[in-house]
Amino acid sequence: MNNLNYLWKSRLNQFLKELGKYSRLIFNDHFSIILLFILGFGAFYYREQLLRLEAMDPSSIRLPLILIVLGIQAVIFYVGRPIWFTQEPDKSYLFARGKGWRSFWLKGTGLSLILPILLNSLVAVIVLPLLTLATAWQVNQTVSLVVLVVIFKVLSQYDLYLNAFRQADKQHNIWMHLGIFILTMGISYLLPNAWHLWLVVFVALILGIYLFIETKASQKQPIQFNEVLENEALRESRFYKWISIFADVPKLKPSFKRRPYLDGIVQQLSHRLGDRYSFLYIRTLFRNNAYSGIWFRVMIFVAVLLLFAPNVWFAALLGIIGFVLTIVQLVPLMNYYRGNPYQQLYPNRDIDPIKPFKTVIAVILLIQWSVFTLVTLIALSWQTDLLLCIGAWFIAIFALVQFYLPFWYRKHGQAY
Incomplete structure (x- = not known):
């Protein structure tokens, strides 16, 4: 048992180090400012919409509000899986520990509940004002709603933990839990006063009794070690895929995709620019998923926010933030190929990477500018x-390309 406790602490420390490392990379100064702005924008937009809804007829908005709330709760409820901290070598030299793995995995399940509990509690508090407009739920029942939603999530995670002792054809999945949760909450939102609360309590009680019986039965079941290993591999894969959206992950090899529909742009730019660095930068920004994903995801994210922009000036600020967020994440590419052995063996001293990089980045920002303009026209009309x-967007692009890029190059590019 001591060996398992040591293994748990070792794996936990390794996980926390990984989490801390990538958290520092993701929540850097630039992203923290953007995140703060987004949260402020979300709070302002939510307040404005809530005031509008309060002035409307409750019967006309009841069903749409319930569907919106259920959609939000479904997305948040889906977040989170048990953390097993189990690897392939454990199967061969620690399998004899048998029942010792139960507490090992149970601690991982408890650890995996921290983020889901925080998110589900926060969302329950946020959506309750909407529910008070269309359902029997009231503001003074905030604690009850939060507690019941958290109980459902805890029961879901615990049921997934019990999969470690179920045969493959008898295992439960998150989709089943999500269906029960949404069905229960949906009916609760439609029921009149008093019944809406007791329904959720009754279903949670039934699920608790069922899991108690399942726990007793699991004591006699063999451990499904292979299932645990597969689930842990899937969890790690999902974790690193999310991290790769914001930072480079050494464990994930960047993928390349030709994207034939962009061949015209790539060929035209390559022909017009013609130098070595432009050739590399163009293909990297359009075909390397590690870099193309950066500017494309920012473009989509800002475009979605622009659809809800309350006025032109707010839209202008959103667009500028999108350009800044794009360029500060892409500038390291300027030095990416300078250390390449072929660049050292066959140098071209007449080419300075700052000039072709400025041109290629300008093309990327102008693509974003075109999309932002189209979306803003749709959202705010002419x-x-x-x-x-x-x-203002065009001026921001000009300033970033002509002033920020040379400044960054002078500061970081001369070391090569």
């Missing part, structure tokens, strides 16, 4: 102030 917004 108005005179929109010209100022579009012009």
Whole structure:
């Protein structure tokens, strides 16, 4: 048992180090500012929409509000899987520990509940004002809603933990739990006063009794070690895929995709620019998923926010933030190929990487500019102030390309 305790602490420390390392990379100064802005924008937008909804007829908005709330809760409830901290070698030299793995995996399940509990509690508090407009739930029942939602998530995670002792054809999955949760909450939102609360309590009680019986039965079941290993591999894969959205992950090899529909742009730019660095930068930014994903995801994310922008000036600020977030994440590419052995063996001293990089980045930002302009036209319709917004974006692109890139190059590019 001591060996398992030591193994647990070792794996936990390794996990926390990984989490801390990538957290520092993700929540850097630039992203923290953007995140703070997004949270402020979300709070402002939510308040404005809530005031509008309060002035509307409750009967006309009841069903749409319930569906929106259920959709949000479903997405958040889906987050989280048990953390097993189990690897392939454990199967061969620690399998004899038998029942000792039960407490090992149970501690991992408890650890995996921290983030889901926080998220589900926060969402329950946020959506309750919407529920008070269309359902029997009231503000004074905030604690009850939070506790019941958390209980459902705890029961879900515990049931997934019990899969370690079930045969493959008898295992439960998150989709089944999600269906029970959404069905229960959906009916609760439709029921009149008093019944809405007791329904959720009753279903949670039934699920608790069922899992108690399942726990007793699991004591006699063999450990499904292979299932645990597969689930842990899937969890790690999902974890690193999410991290790779914001930072480079050494454990994941960057993938390349030709994207034939972009061949025209790639060939035209390569022909017009013609130098070595432009050739490399163009293909990296359009075909290397590690870099193309950066500017594309920022473009989609900001475009979605622009659909809900309350006015032109807010849209202008959103677009500028999108350009800044794009360029600060892509500037390291300027030095990426300078240390390549072929660049050292066959140098071209007449080419300075800053010039081709400025041109290629300008193309990327102009693509984003075009998308932002189209989305803003759809969201806010045509108005005179929109010209100022579009012009401000163009000026921001010009300033970032002509002033920020040379500044960054002078500071970081001379070491090569």
